Amino acid sequence: MSVQDVDGVVAEDAGWEVDPGDEPVMAVLAVVGRRLKDRRERAGLSAAELGDLTGYGEDMIRKLERGDRIPRPEFLDRADEVLNAGGVVADLKNDLREVRYPKPIRDLAKMEGKAVEFNMYTNFDIHGLLQTDEFSRSIMQGWRPMYTPAQLERYLAAREARRGVLMKDPAPEFSFVQEEVSLRRPVGGRMVLRRQLEHMLEVSELPHVSIQVMPTERAEHPGSSGVIEILKFADGKAVGRMDGDFGGRPVSDPKRLRFLDLRYGIIRSMALTPVESRGFIERLLGET
Incomplete structure (x- = not known):
């Protein structure tokens, strides 16, 4: 928790840690x-x-004022109320909207915000843009080395913010291909998985989103090298990456992008169609 709870217990942290x-x-x-x-x-x-008035210690307030911590939105709302600031303090959330996330995620979010087309193949986890909050939390809690509670909340907030790209207007085109195994792993328990599958069905109903499932029974397909992500922009440029090639680093030169495009196109053609994939996810729901 980051605010004082109903029992009057003072929370430890009003802000996220920051890299100096x-x-x-x-x-x-x-x-x-x-x-x-x-x-x-x-x-x-x-x-x-x-x-005292906001439910945090003096030391935390001084850290925030020195710029040693990134204030949480709920703290700024509470401080605005206590200080009778008329929205001046609460509006500081706008200044922090981007910088409150870790730098790699800020950079990724900027690219995603400009993209008009997303092509995403995921072979292990459900893609982050498709995850529910509780599914994301369950995945991140299982990572090692473990995040501190403050780090976990910061990364979860960043992932939640990134998902907003699905609802942009005008909307980009999204193509997701998910390996069957990623839809069967009960991350967080059966009910968490069930709500995750229900969420994917809801997202698949959006007219600009295509979700396809790659069945495990496909003996051979070109996705065995790992995740593929390709973002395309309105000016005709693109950026892409793949786990098993180019050192996993983003690439933008036409020759390498053609390689990724070709591989993704074959993967997509070998997966179930979007309609078949909806039926497959519905059957998984019945088994969960």
């Missing part, structure tokens, strides 16, 4: 921290008093 080497984030946090401190002083409150 992430200069863009540090610059924004310095400005946000000064504004927060200015509003606190205008209200005639000490850092300890603001901590």
